[in-house]
Amino acid sequence: MSKLRVEGFTISLDGFGAGPNQDLDHPLGVGGTSLHGWAFATRTFQQRLFGGDGGETGLDDDYAARGFHNIGAWILGRNMFGPIRGHWPDERWRGWWGENPVYHAQVFVLTNHPRAPLVMDGGTTFHFVTEGITVALERAREAAMGKDIRLGGGVNVIQQYLRQRLIDEMHIAIAPVLLGSGERLFEGIDLPALGYACTGHEASSRATHVLLSRQ
Amino acid sequence: MSKLRVEGFTISLDGFGAGPNQDLDHPLGVGGTSLHGWAFATRTFQQRLFGGDGGETGLDDDYAARGFHNIGAWILGRNMFGPIRGHWPDERWRGWWGENPVYHAQVFVLTNHPRAPLVMDGGTTFHFVTEGITVALERAREAAMGKDIRLGGGVNVIQQYLRQRLIDEMHIAIAPVLLGSGERLFEGIDLPALGYACTGHEASSRATHVLLSRQ
Numbered sequence: 001m002s003k004l005r006v007e008g009f010t011i012s013l014d015g016f017g018a019g020p021n022q023d024l025d026h027p028l029g030v031g032g033t034s035l036h037g038w039a040f041a042t043r044t045f046q047q048r049l050f051g052g053d054g055g056e057t058g059l060d061d062d063y064a065a066r067g068f069h070n071i072g073a074w075i076l077g078r079n080m081f082g083p084i085r086g087h088w089p090d091e092r093w094r095g096w097w098g099e100n101p102v103y104h105a106q107v108f109v110l111t112n113h114p115r116a117p118l119v120m121d122g123g124t125t126f127h128f129v130t131e132g133i134t135v136a137l138e139r140a141r142e143a144a145m146g147k148d149i150r151l152g153g154g155v156n157v158i159q160q161y162l163r164q165r166l167i168d169e170m171h172i173a174i175a176p177v178l179l180g181s182g183e184r185l186f187e188g189i190d191l192p193a194l195g196y197a198c199t200g201h202e203a204s205s206r207a208t209h210v211l212l213s214r215q
Numbered sequence: 216m217s218k219l220r221v222e223g224f225t226i227s228l229d230g231f232g233a234g235p236n237q238d239l240d241h242p243l244g245v246g247g248t249s250l251h252g253w254a255f256a257t258r259t260f261q262q263r264l265f266g267g268d269g270g271e272t273g274l275d276d277d278y279a280a281r282g283f284h285n286i287g288a289w290i291l292g293r294n295m296f297g298p299i300r301g302h303w304p305d306e307r308w309r310g311w312w313g314e315n316p317v318y319h320a321q322v323f324v325l326t327n328h329p330r331a332p333l334v335m336d337g338g339t340t341f342h343f344v345t346e347g348i349t350v351a352l353e354r355a356r357e358a359a360m361g362k363d364i365r366l367g368g369g370v371n372v373i374q375q376y377l378r379q380r381l382i383d384e385m386h387i388a389i390a391p392v393l394l395g396s397g398e399r400l401f402e403g404i405d406l407p408a409l410g411y412a413c414t415g416h417e418a419s420s421r422a423t424h425v426l427l428s429r430q
Contacts, residue, residue, distance in 0.1 A: 013387070013413060013425055014401040015230045031407075172228070174389065176416035176425060180405035186229040190395035192246075198228060201391035203418030210228055210391060 002141055003148045003168035004075075006158060007067030009185070010035040010173040010207065016182035017155040024083050027096050034177045038206035039064055048102055059204040063171060072147025073140040074103050075133075077157035078111040081126065087113050094118060095126065106143035108136045110157060133160050155183035162189055162196075168214055170196075173207040217356055218363045218383035219290075221373060222282030224400070225250040225388040225422065231397035232370040239298050242311050244397050250390045253421035254279055263317055274419040278386060287359025289318050290351050292372035293326040296341065302328050309333060310341065321358035323351045325372060348375050370398035377404055377411075383429055385411075388422040 011017045012035060019029030026032065039045050044064035046055030055061070082093045095101055100121040107126050115128040129136040140149045151161060161167050172185070191197075191212065200211030226232045227250060234244030241247065254260050259279035261270030270276070297308045310316055315336040322341050330343040344351040355364040366376060376382050387400070406412075406427065415426030 013389075013427075014404070014406055015399075174228075174423065176413045178406045178411065178413055178427070180407040184230075189229070191229055191393045192395040196393065198391045198393055201420070203423055205416070208389065208418055208423040212228075212393070 002072065002144050002146055004137060004151055004161065004166055005071075005148050006151050006153070006167055006170040006172070007071075008039060008064060008171060008173060009153055009158065010039070010175050011185050012175060012177050012179040012182075014178050014180065015184045015186060016179040017153065017158075017185040019179050019182045022079060022083060027083070029179075029182050031177075031179050032182070035175045035179075037177075038173060038175060038204065041206065044068065059202065059209070060206055063173065063209050067150065067171065070147050071105065071150045072144025073105050073149050074107040074152055075136050075140050075149060075157070076107060076109050076152045077154045078109055079156075080152050080154050081109045081111075088115050091115075091118075094120070100124075106140070108140045108143075110136055133157070133164065133166070137161075137166060155185050158185065159187075159189055162191075162194060165194055165214060170212040172210045172212065174210065175207050217287065217359050217361055219352060219366055219376065219381055220286075220363050221366050221368070221382055221385040221387070222286075223254060223279060223386060223388060224368055224373065225254070225390050226400050227390060227392050227394040227397075229393050229395065230399045230401060231394040232368065232373075232400040234394050234397045237294060237298060242298070244394075246392075246394050247397070249392045250394075252392075253388060253390060253419065256421065259283065274417065274424070275421055278388065278424050282365065282386065285362050286320065286365045287362025288320050288355040288364050289322040289367055290348075290355050290364060290372070291322060291324050291367045292369045293324055294371075295367055295369050296324045296326075303330050306330075306333075309335070315339075321355070323355045323358075325351055348372070348379065348381070352376075352381060370400050373400065374402075374404055377406070377409060380409055380429060385427040387425045387427065389425065390422050 019032035022029045038060045041056050042061040042064040043055030043057050044061050046052040101124040104123040108129050111128050114130050118126040195214050196212050199213040234247035237244045253275045256271050257276040257279040258270030258272050259276050261267040316339040319338040323344050324341050326343050329345050333341040410429050411427050412430050414428040
């Protein structure tokens with residue numbers, strides 16, 4: 001069966017997956033952008049996110065690239081889709097990524113507030129799922145047609161899926177930065193009790209890459 | 216002035232500096248020993264802790280060795296000295312390390328319960344300090360005679376010194392293991408707000424080594 005994978009999710013040395021006070025100017029919370037230095041430097045991100053030719057190859061790029069390998073659909077928490085909370089005031093917010101988002105696949109956005117699907121350029125459609133994480137996973141699995149599903153985050157959504165033991169594999173990057181506050185990825189999560197173990201560990205100068213797998 | 220340094224303090228991927236349920240059989244809590252694989256493999260630990268000739272050199276050993284460089288005195292929390300809580304029932308407990316402990320220096324043990332100093336073989340004396348962390352630091356500084364003071368831990372004691380901004384430098388190792396529960400080193404500690412930043416970061420196959428310094 002296709003796997004549910006977390007890929008390239010970066011936490012700080014003090015364990016935070018996002019900084020505090022997310023808003024329009026700070027999609028990753030204040031200080032959160034510094035987490036992703038390892039990813040922004042890679043050829044994969046330069047090509048996929050910015051359409052450029054540059055970027056570095058090597059260990060960081062290998063991990064960035066594997067995050068897009070064999071992915072047939074995505075699941076995102078609503079805060080990863082945008083800064084709006086509560087009811088959608090109108091249809092104007094169409095994601096952080098412009099008219100041609102980086103996903104090029106069906107993306108299932110978890111929210112408590114219904115909204116019609118949003119068809120974007122480049123093959124991305126955002127579906128808004130109000131029936132919870134299990135339904136979102138079922139719909140994503142169907143859309144992925146045998147490929148894997150990538151769970152983008154954020155912290156709260158990853159925690160929900162972890163508690164249900166629904167995540168098969170996680171690639172976590174630990175960046176050499178301190179955030180001090182924000183959302184701690186593993187707060188209240190007992191990974192060994194949930195059946196997860198560390199199955200890989202290597203580091204570049206920009207991040208330590210860790211693989212966690214459900215046993 | 217001599218520095219107060221934390222050296223070789225290891226945390227798990229999920230941020231714990233010790234496992235749960237410390238007792239006589241589990242000085243580092245259940246599962247805590249797995250944290251220290253990188254250290255036990257080094258020549259420095261093999262020689263200093265076990266009196267052997269073996270052990271590996273390289274990055275891990277460089278960090279293990281720097282932890283003993285220019286150290287004139289130590290500070291330990293009481294739980295690092297032993298598993299006994301509350302009043303000392305008698306004088307029989309003399310530490311985890313036998314009659315010739317690894318310190319070979321004056322060691323100041325923080326406790327709420329007075330006890331006479333304990334003179335051990337090899338130049339180690341354990342002093343039991345009941346007047347709090349500042350007095351312990353003053354006494355250790357005097358004993359260190361210009362050299363640095365190493366703060367051994369545990370988690371609670373490091374947190375107390377961090378909150379007072381008394382630690383100058385920390386070497387933290389992040390081991391590729393999951394503990395799931397226990398004492399989280401940076402729980403409730405906002406390191407950037409306290410003036411700390413990451414000033415070094417490199418990794419071996421066994422651990423990621425991080426330097427945090429007060430700016």
